[in-house]
Amino acid sequence: MRVAILMPAYDxxxxxxxxxxELAKHADDAExxxxxVDDGSAERVVVDAAxxxxxxxxxxxxxxxxxxxxxxxxxxxxxxxxxxAFDVYVTMDSDGQHRPEDVIALARAVVxxxxxxxxxxxxxxxxxVPASRRWLLRGARLFERLTTGLALSDAHxxxxxxxxxxxxxxxxTQNRMAHATEITKRISRLSVVEVPVSVRYDDEVMAKxxxxxxxxxxxxxLLQGFLFGGDRS
Amino acid sequence: MHPEITPAAxxxxxxLAVLLLHDWTSRRTRQRHLWVQAFVFVAGGVLIVFPEISxxxxxxxxxxxxxxxxxYPLVIWLVRESLLxxxxxxxxxxxxxxxxxxxxxxxxxxxTDTDPPRTP
Numbered sequence: 001m002r003v004a005i006l007m008p009a010y011d012x013x014x015x016x017x018x019x020x021x022e023l024a025k026h027a028d029d030a031e032x033x034x035x036x037v038d039d040g041s042a043e044r045v046v047v048d049a050a051x052x053x054x055x056x057x058x059x060x061x062x063x064x065x066x067x068x069x070x071x072x073x074x075x076x077x078x079x080x081x082x083x084x085a086f087d088v089y090v091t092m093d094s095d096g097q098h099r100p101e102d103v104i105a106l107a108r109a110v111v112x113x114x115x116x117x118x119x120x121x122x123x124x125x126x127x128x129v130p131a132s133r134r135w136l137l138r139g140a141r142l143f144e145r146l147t148t149g150l151a152l153s154d155a156h157x158x159x160x161x162x163x164x165x166x167x168x169x170x171x172x173t174q175n176r177m178a179h180a181t182e183i184t185k186r187i188s189r190l191s192v193v194e195v196p197v198s199v200r201y202d203d204e205v206m207a208k209x210x211x212x213x214x215x216x217x218x219x220x221x222l223l224q225g226f227l228f229g230g231d232r233s
Numbered sequence: 234m235h236p237e238i239t240p241a242a243x244x245x246x247x248x249l250a251v252l253l254l255h256d257w258t259s260r261r262t263r264q265r266h267l268w269v270q271a272f273v274f275v276a277g278g279v280l281i282v283f284p285e286i287s288x289x290x291x292x293x294x295x296x297x298x299x300x301x302x303x304x305y306p307l308v309i310w311l312v313r314e315s316l317l318x319x320x321x322x323x324x325x326x327x328x329x330x331x332x333x334x335x336x337x338x339x340x341x342x343x344x345t346d347t348d349p350p351r352t353p
Contacts, residue, residue, distance in 0.1 A: 037337065047344045047345060048345075049344070049345055050345075051344075051345045052345075053345065054343065054345060054346050055343070055344050055345045056341055056342070056343050056344070057341065057342060057344045058337040058338060058340065058341035058342075059337055059340070060333050060334070060337050061333055061336065061337075062333055064330055064333060064334075068330055068333075068334070071334070072334050072337050072338065075334070075338055076338060076341055079338070079341075082341070082343065173327070175326070175330055224319065224323050225323075227316075227320075228319070228320045228323040228324065229323075229324075
């Protein structure tokens with residue numbers, strides 16, 4: 001199974017290196033290429049030459065946002081210079097909140113299960129989701145159901161797997177966190193499965209995670225995309 | 234109908250004159266638009282000096298105060314300008330993103346290649 005990992009990184013430092021090492025340990029028979037996009041980190045991302053995975057590194061010279069970094073990684077993953085055709089494309093965060101075992105589970109759901117898209121569902125897994133985050137995600141889930149018509153258990157989980165057909169259609173125009181809603185809109189007509197996953201919530205993850213105030217920014221970004229173009233769906 | 238030259242009217246007329254001078258000297262606007270602007274500025278000046286005109290016009294279309302007669306179109310114009318500015322910023326951001334991305338993709342490198350993918 002040839003897996004492309006799309007991994008945005010912003011000021012992750014040592015966490016990125018740890019994530020790559022863990023990913024390599026659990027790769028099993030999967031042939032992984034990790035597309036790391038440094039989204040304008042204050043200190044440039046450097047990948048250790050001893051890293052046991054094939055890593056393609058690109059850098060945004062300015063910070064654009066997670067959605068923009070995922071889109072750049074997507075284009076790199078489809079670029080023939082770096083292999084071109086993979087069996088499955090998985091987006092995951094670089095801060096260590098996602099478990100490598102779940103990456104493989106999602107990839108299998110697409111490659112063996114035949115789904116176009118597999119989404120991580122932290123509420124069915126063993127994640128100890130903090131109460132504040134739980135309420136925020138419930139709101140996001142309701143918002144996406146109303147705006148996209150897709151009823152998901154977990155609206156904004158960064159762990160997602162896409163088959164070749166789905167990734168080709170997933171051209172993201174939202175640079176910041178509104179990309180999650182944009183993805184849900186894009187995949188609403190494809191076959192989607194949800195896979196239970198665990199998300200780690202340590203202090204570092206909580207400090208960098210989405211805040212309630214970010215929800216307002218998401219709505220404003222989506223509205224601007226709707227009014228001024230860019231939102232193709 | 235008598236002119237009402239109050240201190241506020243003098244300040245507003247001065248401000249209008251500065252704005253008009255700025256637009257004429259910056260030469261960013263096309264000639265035709267400059268004449269339209271000049272007309273708007275002169276009309277504004279007349280309404281400042283002769284507020285009774287706006288009062289009469291306001292009453293004739295069912296608006297109570299002359300100041301509201303001027304304010305309503307002004308608010309509409311400001312909302313339009315605000316939306317246009319946001320749209321320009323949105324389009325500029327999209328272009329900027331593509332430029333940054335193009336550089337990132339062009340300079341992307343395989344930094345570790347321990348297990349190169351086989352041909353499927």
